[in-house]
Amino acid sequence: MKRLLFVVALLSMGSAARADLTHRITSSVQLTVDAAATNVQRVGNSLSISGNGVSTSDGTTNGVVGTLGTIGSNGVAAPSTITATQATSGNAFSFSASYTAGDAITTTAPSVGAVSPYSNQTSTAAGSAGDLAGSITSAGAVSLTAGGAGSSATGQVVTEITVR
Numbered sequence: 142m143k144r145l146l147f148v149v150a151l152l153s154m155g156s157a158a159r160a161d162l163t164h165r166i167t168s169s170v171q172l173t174v175d176a177a178a179t180n181v182q183r184v185g186n187s188l189s190i191s192g193n194g195v196s197t198s199d200g201t202t203n204g205v206v207g208t209l210g211t212i213g214s215n216g217v218a219a220p221s222t223i224t225a226t227q228a229t230s231g232n233a234f235s236f237s238a239s240y241t242a243g244d245a246i247t248t249t250a251p252s253v254g255a256v257s258p259y260s261n262q263t264s265t266a267a268g269s270a271g272d273l274a275g276s277i278t279s280a281g282a283v284s285l286t287a288g289g290a291g292s293s294a295t296g297q298v299v300t301e302i303t304v305r
Contacts, residue, residue, distance in 0.1 A: 160304055160305065161303075161304070161305040162302070162303070162304055162305075163301075163302070163303040163304075163305075164300075164301070164302050164303075165299075165300075165301045165302075165303075166281070166298065166299070166300050166301075167298075167299045167301075168277040168281065168283075168296075168297065168298045168299070169277075169296070169297055170275035170276065170277060170283075170285070170294070170295070170296045171275075171294070171295045171296075172270075172273050172274070172275055172288075172292070172293075172294050173268075173292065173293050173294075174267075174268040174269070174270050174273065174288065174291060174292045175265070175267065175268035175291035175292070176267055176268070177265065177266055177267040178263075178264070178265050179250065179251060179257075179262065179263070179264040179265075180262065180263045180264075181251075181257055181259040181261065181262040181263075182259065182260070182261040182262070183216075183243065183244045183246070183259050183260070184241065184243055184244050184259070184260040184261065185243045186209050186212065186216075186217065186218035186220075186241065186242060186243035187239075187240070187241045187243075188207065188208070188209050188218070188220050188238075188239070188240050188241075189237075189238070189239045189240075190206050190207050190223060190237070190238045190239075191235075191236075191237050192225055192234070192235055192236035192237065193233075193234060193235050193236075194227065194228050194229065194232050194233055194234030194235065195225040195226060195227060195228055195234050195235075195236045196225070196226050196227075196228045197223050197224065197225050198223070198224050198226075199221045199222065199223055199224075200222065200224070205221075205223070206223065207220060207221045207222075207223040207238075208220065208221055215245040215246055216243055216244070216245055216246035217242055217243055217244075217245055218242070218243065220240050223238060225238075244258060244259045244260055245258055247259075251264065265291070266290075266291070267291065268288075268289065268290060268291020268292045269288065269289030269290055269291060269292065270288050270289060270292060271287075271288040271289030271292065272286050272287065272288060272289075273286065273287070273288025273289070273292045273294060274286040274288075274294075275294045275295075275296050277296060277298060281298045281300075283296035283297070283298060284296075
């Protein structure tokens with residue numbers, strides 16, 4: 142009877158499951174310290190003239206609107222001077238002139254923290270590692286220590302389980 146009970150119990154059990162199981166744990170710490178950097182953008186020359194009901198002159202020729210003129214070796218323009226007079230007395234008129242002198246071209250880069258003669262610039266000093274540190278234990282605990290200015294620490298643990 143015991144044998145029969147054993148055979149019945151064995152036959153009533155399900156078959157073993159077949160599954161591919163993959164368990165992957167990856168961890169990483171990234172520590173960075175920024176380098177010194179300077180970024181500059183040179184502003185170019187621009188000239189804008191508009192008008193209505195006026196007569197213009199550059200002092201020599203009537204009816205001209207003006208030009209940026211000769212651009213020197215330093216990159217700065219020498220625009221012509223334009224005068225405007227009302228074309229017909231008593232009539233409506235308008236005149237507008239705008240000139241932006243471009244930045245002079247320099248041939249040397251400024252040292253960090255120094256100011257160059259350009260209109261738009263950003264200069265950042267080199268970062269400092271200071272006490273910058275990072276570690277991950279075998280249990281997956283992430284430990285990051287802040288560094289000085291211009292430094293960053295990133296730590297991560299990724300646990301992935303795949304069942305197929």
